[in-house]
Amino acid sequence: MGILEKISEIEKEIARTQKNKATEYHLGLLKAKLAKYRAQLLEPSKSASSKGEGFDVMKSGDARVALIGFPSVGKSIFLSLMTSTASEAASYEFTTLTCIPGVIEYKGANIQLLDLPGIIEGAAQGKGRGRQVIAVARTADVVIMMLDATKGEVQRSLLEKELESVGIRLNKHKPNIYFKPKKGGGISFNSTVTLTQCSEKLVQLILHEYKIFNAEVLFREDCSPDEFIDVIVGNRVYMPCLYVYNKIDQISMEEVDRLARKPNSVVISCGMKLNLDYLLEMLWEYLALTCIYTKKRGQRPDFTDAIILRKGASVEHVCHRIHRSLASQFKYALVWGTSTKYSPQRVGLTHTMEHEDVIQIVKK
Ligand SMILES: Nc1nc2c(ncn2[C@@H]2O[C@H](COP(=O)(O)OP(=O)(O)OP(=O)(O)O)[C@@H](O)[C@H]2O)c(=O)[nH]1
Numbered sequence: 001m002g003i004l005e006k007i008s009e010i011e012k013e014i015a016r017t018q019k020n021k022a023t024e025y026h027l028g029l030l031k032a033k034l035a036k037y038r039a040q041l042l043e044p045s046k047s048a049s050s051k052g053e054g055f056d057v058m059k060s061g062d063a064r065v066a067l068i069g070f071p072s073v074g075k076s077i078f079l080s081l082m083t084s085t086a087s088e089a090a091s092y093e094f095t096t097l098t099c100i101p102g103v104i105e106y107k108g109a110n111i112q113l114l115d116l117p118g119i120i121e122g123a124a125q126g127k128g129r130g131r132q133v134i135a136v137a138r139t140a141d142v143v144i145m146m147l148d149a150t151k152g153e154v155q156r157s158l159l160e161k162e163l164e165s166v167g168i169r170l171n172k173h174k175p176n177i178y179f180k181p182k183k184g185g186g187i188s189f190n191s192t193v194t195l196t197q198c199s200e201k202l203v204q205l206i207l208h209e210y211k212i213f214n215a216e217v218l219f220r221e222d223c224s225p226d227e228f229i230d231v232i233v234g235n236r237v238y239m240p241c242l243y244v245y246n247k248i249d250q251i252s253m254e255e256v257d258r259l260a261r262k263p264n265s266v267v268i269s270c271g272m273k274l275n276l277d278y279l280l281e282m283l284w285e286y287l288a289l290t291c292i293y294t295k296k297r298g299q300r301p302d303f304t305d306a307i308i309l310r311k312g313a314s315v316e317h318v319c320h321r322i323h324r325s326l327a328s329q330f331k332y333a334l335v336w337g338t339s340t341k342y343s344p345q346r347v348g349l350t351h352t353m354e355h356e357d358v359i360q361i362v363k364k
């Protein structure tokens with residue numbers, strides 16, 4: 001039996017197994033098996049032909065946003081509207097066949113926006129150029145899932161399933177579970193909270209399925225078996241996702257209102273250029289970039305020219321942004337802002353900067 005068949009067998013079995021106390025272990029095991037087969041499916045195949053031509057776009061700018069959606073939802077029109085790059089748009093499906101990068105300039109940041117071919121159900125298993133598209137999506141800082149507002153909710157749930165099946169977790173945080181495989185000593189299991197979805201026995205069963213017999217496990221959160229499996233398997237990506245409903249010029253006001261109220265959602269019309277500014281504001285929030293202002297000794301900070309970095313950037317990142325050789329001449333830095341206990345505070349290269357901090361760098 002091929003992996004695809006095995007996967008579909010397990011999916012069928014999960015679907016027909018009633019969820020209750022008596023079946024909870026059985027279901028947990030099935031899910032562990034399923035995750036294992038999916039991981040195998042995604043391992044790079046031996047034949048070179050599966051490599052996607054036209055998908056190797058260099059990362060550039062301060063952040064990367066990938067446009068994911070069914071064919072003809074308006075991804076290419078959107079790229080052409082938001083950036084100075086033109087991407088061919090047309091009424092037929094699969095107009096776009098490669099990855100087309102553009103740049104959004106916003107609040108002093110350069111945000112790379114990637115137009116991609118449409119994906120459909122089965123994309124994760126290689127339908128269309130699904131695999132290549134998903135591989136690009138994994139490298140993004142934020143995914144915009146573009147949806148056709150006239151097509152209801154089907155597109156959204158299908159795409160969520162596709163991304164979920166390849167280990168992309170949308171608008172979720174990494175489960176707060178400490179997990180460390182060991183050389184010996186069996187499985188030590190602890191939790192700091194009351195667990196309602198997992199038990200020691202279930203955790204052991206799942207670990208055994210992965211042939212792990214020695215490990216330290218500490219639940220710091222009431223996680224589900226799926227979340228625990230995510231931690232064991234690793235290589236999951238946790239990514240913010242904005243659901244963008246396009247073509248609202250084609251639906252009723254009531255429907256627009258309903259869609260606009262859904263979590264993580266924005267309604268737009270590329271055709272009529274509606275609500276695009278609001279979408280940009282939302283995107284900026286989801287990117288959560290860190291703006292740092294520099295200051296010279298005895299002078300006011302330069303608030304007109306921010307250095308834009310990803311969340312969690314260090315003083316060293318700031319140095320590299322100012323000049324290539326600055327980090328090697330670095331003595332210390334003074335930082336004003338929320339990242340320090342008092343302002344200014346003297347810090348080293350490894351200090352983590354926060355949004356809107358001011359920094360003065362002192363050289364040797
Ligand atoms: N009514 C209406 N039509 C739109 C809107 N935005 C895009 N369209 C139409 O939708 C069709 C598809 O647009 P594209 O930008 O090519 O869509 P795409 O998602 O890039 O499609 P693929 O590259 O084939 O995956 C075009 O005929 C557009 O004119 C909108 O806001 N309203």
Ligand SMILES: [K+]
Pocket residue numbers: 071072073089090091092093094095096
């Ligand atoms: K199209």
Ligand SMILES: [Mg+2]
Pocket residue numbers: 075076077088089095096115116117118
């Ligand atoms: Mg297109």
